[in-house]
Each structure stands twice: as structure tokens, then as C-alpha cells.
Amino acid sequence: MVLVSGSGTNLQALLDAAADDAFGAAVVAVGADRDGIEGLARAERAAVPTFVVRVGDHATRAAWDAALAARIAEYKPDLVVSAGFMKILGPSVLDAWPVVNTHPALLPAFPGAHAVHDALAYGVRVTGCTVHLVDAGVDTGPVIAQEAVAVRDEDDEGTLHERIKTVERRLLVDVVGRLAREGWHTRGRRVRFGRVAQPGDTTQEEHP
Ligand SMILES: Nc1nc2c(c(=O)[nH]1)N[C@@H](CN(C=O)c1ccc(C(=O)N[C@@H](CCC(=O)O)C(=O)O)cc1)CN2
Numbered sequence: 001m002v003l004v005s006g007s008g009t010n011l012q013a014l015l016d017a018a019a020d021d022a023f024g025a026a027v028v029a030v031g032a033d034r035d036g037i038e039g040l041a042r043a044e045r046a047a048v049p050t051f052v053v054r055v056g057d058h059a060t061r062a063a064w065d066a067a068l069a070a071r072i073a074e075y076k077p078d079l080v081v082s083a084g085f086m087k088i089l090g091p092s093v094l095d096a097w098p099v100v101n102t103h104p105a106l107l108p109a110f111p112g113a114h115a116v117h118d119a120l121a122y123g124v125r126v127t128g129c130t131v132h133l134v135d136a137g138v139d140t141g142p143v144i145a146q147e148a149v150a151v152r153d154e155d156d157e158g159t160l161h162e163r164i165k166t167v168e169r170r171l172l173v174d175v176v177g178r179l180a181r182e183g184w185h186t187r188g189r190r191v192r193f194g195r196v197a198q199p200g201d202t203t204q205e206e207h208p
């Protein structure tokens with residue numbers, strides 16, 4: 001299950017990877033918080049079921065979260081991937097499934113909806129992308145993988161974000177494939193691939 005809000009190039013990378021059975025995972029559905037986005041069109045071209053749950057169609061954010069969870073539940077996913085999904089998920093979703101998110105910065109630096117803009121404005125020389133487990137906070141969940149991307153003098157938000165996306169599409173595919181094939185467990189804030197856990201670890205089955 002992949003959640004999108006925009007162009008969906010990370011989704012496309014997952015769709016392309018899932019075409020090979022050796023990847024170990026399939027995209028069972030694509031959900032969005034808005035209509036008319038390229039991410040939904042990418043799913044439709046791949047004959048993957050889609051759905052839209054708009055915040056504005058619900059009286060409260062909690063009601064939206066519950067409605068989103070109900071749609072996700074129809075597809076019985078093992079994992080939910082937030083790939084450019086621009087809404088904060090609530091407990092109805094987070095308490096039901098493990099959620100992985102890709103973020104265009106090296107968390108904990110530059111959390112939120114405008115990470116690339118904020119990194120440029122700050123003047124960092126290195127930024128990058130982070131794939132992390134999602135928790136109730138905003139980009140505060142345990143980090144699974146990160147990769148650095150150098151900032152060039154001539155960069156604007158668009159050029160830097162495109163260069164970050166090139167890295168994050170590869171990172172996201174690698175992480176999602178390994179989670180599916182190898183399983184995972186956590187020790188405090190540290191996420192490790194593999195199902196073998198030691199006393200005190202939290203296995204993936206114990207996660208939502
Ligand atoms: N509970 C969580 N939900 C989500 C997380 C998360 O870390 N915890 N990550 C986001 C993706 N994301 C950053 O990677 C992110 C996206 C959007 C926002 C945000 O402030 N959204 C606003 C609305 C913005 C808009 O509609 O343009 C909001 O939800 O009110 C912060 C971080 C996926 N979900």
C-alpha cells in the first residue's frame with residue numbers, strides 16, 4: 001500500500017521494482033488525499049487499485065484518519081509506504097499498520113512539508129534523504145536508511161529536489177524490498193533488517 005499526494009515518481013520506482021517477483025513485494029493499492037494527481041494516474045496505468053480520501057470531506061481530522069484507515073484496510077496490506085504523502089497520519093492508521101516514509105532531508109534536520117526549501121534557506125552544504133518508520137510525531141520516527149546529497153552553488157529548490165529524488169527512489173526501493181524479504185526489528189530507535197531479534201527487541205509483528 002502506497003500513499004501519495006503528488007507526481008508519484010517514488011511510487012513509480014516501487015511499481016517498476018515490484019514487476020520483478022524477486023523484489024518480494026507488490027503494490028496492492030495506491031491511496032491519495034486529493035484527486036487528479038499524477039501519482040494516481042501512474043497507479044491506474046499499472047492497473048493498481050486507487051482511492052482518494054479528502055480531508056475536506058470529513059468533519060474532523062480524526063474522522064479523516066479513520067476513513068483513510070478503513071480504505072487501507074480493504075486491501076489488507078502488510079506495510080504502508082508514504083511516498084510524497086503530504087498529510088500527517090493519525091492513530092487510526094499508525095496503530096493498525098507499520099508505516100514507512102521517505103523524506104527529502106537528513107532527519108532530524110529539516111522536518112516537515114518544506115524540507116528542501118528549508119535546507120537551501122539555511123545554507124547547508126550537504127543534505128539528502130531519509131527513509132524512516134512513521135510515528136505520531138512529524139518526521140520523528142526511527143531512521144531506517146539515509147543518504148547524503150551535496151548542495152551545489154547553482155542549486156535552486158527544483159534542481160536540488162530532483163537530485164535528492166534520484167537518490168531517494170533508489171533508497172526507498174532498497175528499503176521496502178529488504179523489509180519485505182528479510183523482515184525487520186527495532187532496538188530502541190535503531191531499526192535492523194532481519195527477523196532474528198534479541199530479548200528486549202521489538203519484532204515487526206509487535207509493531208502496529
Ligand atoms: N504521523 C505522521 N504522519 C506523516 C509523517 C510523519 O512523520 N508522521 N510524514 C509525512 C510526510 N512528511 C514528511 O516527510 C510530511 C508531510 C506533510 C506535513 C504537513 O505539515 N502536512 C500538513 C498539511 C500540508 C499540506 O496539506 O500541504 C498537515 O498534515 O496538516 C509534514 C510532514 C506523512 N505523514
Ligand SMILES: NCC(=O)N[C@@H]1O[C@H](COP(=O)([O-])[O-])[C@@H](O)[C@H]1O
Nearest residue numbers: 006007008009010084102103104112
Ligand atoms: N515531507 C514530505 C515530503 O516532502 N516528501 C517528498 O515529496 C516528494 C514526492 O515526490 P514524488 O511524488 O515524485 O514521489 C519526495 O521527494 C518526498 O521525499
